[in-house]
Amino acid sequence: MTTQVLKNSAVEKGMSKTKMGFMLLLLIGLVAPYAIYPVFLMKVLCFALFACAFNLMLGYAGLLSFGHAAFLATGGYITGYAVMEMGVTPEIGILIGVIASAAMGFVFGKLAIRRQGIYFAMITLALAQLVFFLYVQAPFTGGENGLQGIPRGNLFGVISLKGNLPMYYFVLAIFVIGFTIIHRAIHSPFGQILKAIRENEPRAISLGYDVDKYKLVAFVLSAALAGLAGSTKSLVFQLASLTDANWHMSGEVILMTLLGGVGTIFGPVVGAATVVTLQNYLSQGPLSSWVPVILGLIFVVCVLLFRSGIVGEIKKFTKKNFN
């Protein structure tokens, strides 16, 4: 009982720290576009949201999905199609994209959550590949051409998102919403039960929890938020393409999360920012063709040497030296 209480107070203390960190991050986010190319920042935000959504599965439910690219792509394609062909406003387009991703997450989840560990990873990977091939052929995705020239449109029908700055603040708002949802989910009773399942599934079952149901809800939530990232991204770049559906994208989001710190709230954000910056920076210079190799090296180093990632290591370090 006492340990439980101690833990709770630690959680609360942690939360206030998290809140401070979040405020700091938000402040940086608000002024950043005046110093840095906004489209680059928007890319970072989209991938940060994507990685946070992925982290919900790996970090808190302990399930490694190797198929999250499918949700990112679904969000992008559906939103793109809705905005282009049905002429809806951006926020409605995003909503439709998110619903589609969540629905796909439900189907994936139903099929995959019966298995764990490697089996779960393989099944999600294969399902995502199925989705990839469907998108190659489906007429509404434009196949190899992708969807091009998606209009950014007017938010609520009135605020034009054509300029990079308004678009940036829109993306920032979406990121904050997504991030808050994840944060709340993790710290709700639902999140605690997820963690319990991760730590000891048979025990959670014996306590009477419908484990599969909890996992499925987590998976759908994760898919929906990954879709949100994809939807937003398609509006930022005004295109949706097969790159997002490729299994390498599923690998990339794992890398972002692993590098930043699995199961930490800021880890995926740090990881996504690092990876996107690295890709952007390297693709300019003479090292451009080495990008996959460098990502692979980071992967290997992370797995072998620091499995808790950047944020995890910092946490360990501060705990050791300042507590």
Add this chain to the structure above:
Amino acid sequence: MKMLKKLMCSAVVSAMAASTAAHAGSISNDEVRIGYLADMSGTYSALAGPGGLEAAKMAIEDFGGKVNGKKITIVGADDQNKPDIGANKVRQWIDVENIDMVAGMVSSAVTIAVNKVVEAKDKISIVSGSASSSITNQYCTANSIHYVYDTYALAHGTGEAVVQEGGDSWFFLTADYAFGHAMEADVTEVVKQSGGKVVGGVRHPLATNDFSSFILQAQASGAKIVGLANAGADTTNSLKTAKEFGVVQAGQKIAGLLIFLTDVYSLGLETTQGLQLTTGFYWDRTPETRAWSKRYFERTGAMPSMVQAGIYSSVNHYLNAVKSAGTDETKAVMAEMKKTPINDFFAQNGQIREDGRMIHDMYLAEVKKPSESKGDWDLYKILRTIPADKAFRPLSESKCKLVAGR
């Protein structure tokens, strides 16, 4: 951190640039900046790729490195044949690095995506590598020029020649994206007009490595002609598989609809002899082409494909237009380029139409037999010239929004 700094500086610079760009009659940021976008390492890298970048650099050097006293710079990037990578790159080029003109551009899917960005940002693109005739048809923009060739020209060159020799039933192996679709549509039209018919076809993904089941379908179709509506490594792989499965021995003929000098060179004359093809340029045609190609060869170790030659010519034409317009402002330069005929080693009396199509003579060529070839690069004999007004889709059939009365 360095990255951030760089981006920061560029953002400030671009904010300042935006205020100065309004003044016409000047060169924005005191520099003419060209971005070269192409597949640098993939399926299509031989026909444009690093060689095309070298050709563009040659054009700048020959121009003296300066236009109206302002420096000309060029940057290159690899689009990996992916529309998203190409479009994002160009967006960043224009937003951050103040690129005035984009050259190269190979995969049609990339080109269409990039042209949309270029149109939205009101800059210029000159497409040399892509084939799809839709670039100046339903996807035409006031900011883009299609310089070297297109699927309409290929269909009316190679396609017509094949049908005239009795190839009146066709089966297509089509690369499943913008280019393949346009190629197939344009040839189908030619075949039907000439009284032939299309009996079937398969669409394969870009960069397929196993063509065996497609070739099998082509054999089962009973068509006289197997038309390859693909390009680069896909064409060479189709030809290899066709050879393995004995397509020609069984009595069918293969028509490669888009074949570059570099493909013929890498496959060898033994495999390609007798193939007919349409090209916008051949190095061994006139003294001028030979002189330029020799210089190109000295720099790259290979003879130029029509795309690489076209890149030089297009960059040169662009710089000339900037010079006489006295500005790099988009509207003025586009008007100047469309007004001035192109007369160089690449084209005689070439003309850029209102839809952005550059029209010039094309050539129907045949690949030489090994016995006829006198050197490594002695590969084609030119059968006939297809005059400019016959080679490209007439404006009367155009679906382009810029063409009057549409």
Add this chain to the structure above:
Amino acid sequence: MAELLGFPPQVLFGQLLIGLINGSFYALLSLGLAIIFGLLNIINFAHGAQYMLGAFVAWFGLKFFGVNYWVALILAPLVVAAIGIAIEKTLLRRLYKEDHLYGLLLTFGLALIIEGSFVHFFGVSGQPYSVPAALQGGNNLGFMFLPTYRAWIIVASLVVCFGTWYMIERTKLGAYLRAGTENPKLLQAFGINVPLLITLTYGYGVALAAFAGVLAAPIYSVSPVMGSNILIVVFAVVVIGGMGSIMGAVVTGLLMGLIEGLTKVFYPEASTTVIFLVMIVVLLVRPAGLFGKEA
């Protein structure tokens, strides 16, 4: 495609035969994955890269040292197995105490490194490798023209697959291997050098991938990305067959090749997705796979 609706037999048999050839590759690759998974509990994500390495070693050998195809068929698997053993001894070994997922992530990183460096040096368009003289030409089977080399692929892969099966099911070494899969600690207690067994197993699985790579070299162009294209399909095959089952991997591999071929006749649009659809159905009916044991 209306003229195909009647399905003349030559189309059907032709596509089935092509399917069987593709199935041969699936079988070889999923067999290697299954063996590695059985003992190491690791999904070897670098399998595709090692398959590619096999093809490249053959290409290097021919181009720079004049090593012919037949020698390469033996030599390339040995070279790639040596690389695999080095990876196992220096990297994979450190992760056996951790969650098995880390093994998957490590090999994924390795695959990125290997493929990325090859793309840097060779581009993605592929290098030519010609069919060995003895296997050139082909026979007209009546319903189709079968190139001799493609027939050889089926024979070679069947021989290797069933040889492997025999070795595992009928020999002493195979018995150790199976025992190690069931209970490595107990086997160690019997005085068997289990770490060595693990190393050799990984080496053998990798060698199978390289062997498939050499077989593929003359018909597909030797390209750095040839492995990543086929790998995911093979993963689906392994899921369908039931992970870790030797016979399951081989039979499912061949079967999936045939199903793919059949789909190309009846509904070509679905030929790239049919294996994944089969996977979904199998997962719904038998979550452990066709030949797998319920975990």
